[in-house]
Amino acid sequence: MANTAQARKRVLQNEKRRLHNASLRSRLRTYVKGVLKAVHVGDQEQARSALRAAESVIDKTVGKGVAHRNMAARTKSRLSARVKAMGNAAQ
Template sequence: MANTPQAKKRIRRNQARAIVNGARVSRIRTFIKQVESALTAGDKDAAKAAMTKVQPELARGVAKGVVHKNTAARKMSRLTKRVAALG
């Protein structure tokens, strides 16, 4: 257990940030799932529309430190490749 006031405050802050960060990651996953569901349905227009929503969400996740830069780049690359293959 934390002894110092600073350590106690750190625990409280970390718990609060974990909730916010978890929501961010969940939001990103939701947008990715929308693209994947459009891909499985074979709907190129819906997939492209969903891709335009995923890109800023992933970039925001990287900026906030929730997703690693290379992970976001890899996900975007793979999704973009799959959307382009639909055509």
């Protein structure tokens, strides 16, 4: 247990930050799932718009320090490859 006032305050701050970061990570996963769902359904236009929205959310979470930039780059690359493959398969 925290013994000093500073330590008690840090416990409260850490819990508040943990909950906020969890919310941001959840939002990130939700947007990624939206792209994957659109790809699975086969709606190319919806997949493209979902990809744009997901890339924005991914970049914002990296900027806030919640996600690592390499994870973001890897995720965006994989999602865009899936959306691009949809376009190639449709032709």
